[in-house]
Amino acid sequence: MTFSRSNTLRITALVLRIVLGAVFVYAAWLKLHDPWQMFAMSIDSYQLLPMWAVRMVARTLPWVELLLGIVLMTGFWLRISATAVALMLLVFFSLIVRAWAKGMEISCGCFGPGEAISWKTMLRDGSLLAAALFVAAVSLVRRRKPA
Amino acid sequence: MKLFALALALLLPSMAAAPDVMGNAFGNPNAPIMMEIFSDFQCPACKNLHDNALPEIMREFVTPGKVYLVQRYFPLQGHPYGMLSAAYVCAASRVGKFEQASNVLFATQQVWSGTGQVEATVNTVLTPIEAKKVKSLLNDPSVQGQIQHDLEVGRSVPVNQTPTILVTHGVRRYPIAGVTDLGLLRSFLNDLLKK
Numbered sequence: 060m061t062f063s064r065s066n067t068l069r070i071t072a073l074v075l076r077i078v079l080g081a082v083f084v085y086a087a088w089l090k091l092h093d094p095w096q097m098f099a100m101s102i103d104s105y106q107l108l109p110m111w112a113v114r115m116v117a118r119t120l121p122w123v124e125l126l127l128g129i130v131l132m133t134g135f136w137l138r139i140s141a142t143a144v145a146l147m148l149l150v151f152f153s154l155i156v157r158a159w160a161k162g163m164e165i166s167c168g169c170f171g172p173g174e175a176i177s178w179k180t181m182l183r184d185g186s187l188l189a190a191a192l193f194v195a196a197v198s199l200v201r202r203r204k205p206a
Numbered sequence: 207m208k209l210f211a212l213a214l215a216l217l218l219p220s221m222a223a224a225p226d227v228m229g230n231a232f233g234n235p236n237a238p239i240m241m242e243i244f245s246d247f248q249c250p251a252c253k254n255l256h257d258n259a260l261p262e263i264m265r266e267f268v269t270p271g272k273v274y275l276v277q278r279y280f281p282l283q284g285h286p287y288g289m290l291s292a293a294y295v296c297a298a299s300r301v302g303k304f305e306q307a308s309n310v311l312f313a314t315q316q317v318w319s320g321t322g323q324v325e326a327t328v329n330t331v332l333t334p335i336e337a338k339k340v341k342s343l344l345n346d347p348s349v350q351g352q353i354q355h356d357l358e359v360g361r362s363v364p365v366n367q368t369p370t371i372l373v374t375h376g377v378r379r380y381p382i383a384g385v386t387d388l389g390l391l392r393s394f395l396n397d398l399l400k401k
Contacts, residue, residue, distance in 0.1 A: 093380065096394035100386045110387065164367045166383045173381040175366040 072197040075190045076131050079144060082187065083128030089171035090121035101168025105154055123147075131194075141198045145191040152188045155181055230278070230296075230304050232264065234271040239398055241273050242372040244280035244360045247291035247311045248319050251385045252369045256312045259388045267395055277308070278356040280368050287324055292353050294328045297343035298336075306331035375401070 090098045099117035102108065108116065127147070130140040151169070158165055159176050167174045174180065241263070245252035267273035279296060281288030291311055298307035310331050311318070318327045329337045343349050363372055363381050371382040371391075375398045382391070 094394055094397055096390050096397065097380055097382070099390050100382055100394075103387050103390060104384050110389065113387075113390075164384065173363070173366075173383060175383065 068197055069201075072194050076134070076137070076141065076194045079187065079191055079194060080128045080130075080132030083124045083131065083144065085128075086170050087121045087125035087128060091125070093171060097172045098168060101166050101172060104163070104165035104168075105158060106163075107154070137198045138195075141191070141195040145188070145195040148184065148188040148191045152181075152184045155184055230276065230299055232275040232277075233268040233273055235274050237271055237274040238375065239267070239273045239395060240276065240374040241267075242276045242278050242359075242374070243369055244278045244356070244363075244365045244372070245369045246280055246282045246285055246288045247295065247308065248285035248288045248315065249282065249368045250315070253312045253315050254385050255369045255371075256308070259386075259391065262388055263391070266392065272399055273395065277304075278359060279353045280356060280360045280365055280370070281353070282368060285319075287319060287322055289353070291318075291324050293344050293349060294324050294340065296349045296352055297340040297346070298328055298332065300343050300346075300349070301332070301336045301339055303331060303336065303340075373398070 095117050098121065099113050102116055103110070103113045124147075127140055127144055130136060131144055155167060155169075155176055159178075159181060163176070165176060166172055167176045167180050169180065169184065243255070243260075245255070263273070263275070268275045279292040281292040295304060295307045295311065298304060307328050310327055311324070314327055318324055325341070328340065332340060360370070363370065363379075365372075365381070365383075367383050369385070371386070373380040373382065373395070380394075
């Protein structure tokens with residue numbers, strides 16, 4: 060039995076989307092486990108948003124992460140969820156790189172409080188972004204193929 | 207084994223709250239919340255917290271007995287006078303001048319950070335007799351021991367930067383790294399107090 064290239068891509072995308080979904084659910088659970096102000100303080104430390112927006116994002120983003128994680132793992136609305144996860148990770152990664160480049164000694168806020176931004180954070184989030192882009196690309200390409 | 211772990215988890219906050227502090231703890235030790243602030247006297251962000259947020263925290267939470275505040279020494283290696291300033295304040299706390307010494311160091315941080323005149327700065331809030339005693343206490347094992355103890359407590363959190371605020375409520379601990387918005391901190395503490 061031999062695997063074709065498309066089968067390999069499909070299986071890789073399946074594994075990656077389950078991993079990404081689990082990571083999103085885990086990140087959401089850690090944030091929802093803590094009082095919302097903890098995540099709000101992490102967001103505020105990036106010095107990008109006004110306080111009303113900080114509060115709104117802190118209260119809603121973990122639920123969005125949870126929903127996207129579950130949807131991504133189940134495979135429903137894959138094209139939309141994979142693209143949304145890739146876009147979210149692109150934003151997160153950009154913000155982390157910006158903070159690091161500016162020498163801001165702040166907490167990442169990625170998986171709850173207390174994780175200072177370092178090259179490890181960037182490596183991890185960069186890998187997640189690469190995986191999400193791959194999953195999104197595979198889901199979009201498959202959609203375009205004629206039945 | 208599970209029972210031991212549970213007992214340890216329940217004991218941890220009270221162990222952390224044990225009086226391993228001298229002159230740098232404020233408020234009611236039996237308050238529902240313990241707040242530990244890990245700071246370095248040469249760190250600008252610590253000055254910001256000390257000057258802007260701390261007076262409000264003291265007024266709203268510490269004085270009414272809602273929060274037990276412990277200021278911990280966490281001199282960073284990158285700050286040439288971090289350890290020396292911590293030693294002077296710790297020694298000053300032995301003559302009852304913790305607040306005065308820390309206040310004057312934060313107030314004039316930019317000056318002594320450049321000149322290195324920590325002793326002269328702290329001496330402005332001490333009597334000549336106190337200044338002499340503080341100088342003799344600098345290398346006292348209890349002073350050095352307290353700073354090392356605070357450093358070890360911080361590393362176990364872990365504290366990666368200063369200031370870091372560690373809020374303990376019941377069995378849960380919440381580390382808050384860096385300068386934080388006072389409104390968020392106030393809202394966070396008030397929500398914890400409602401639980």
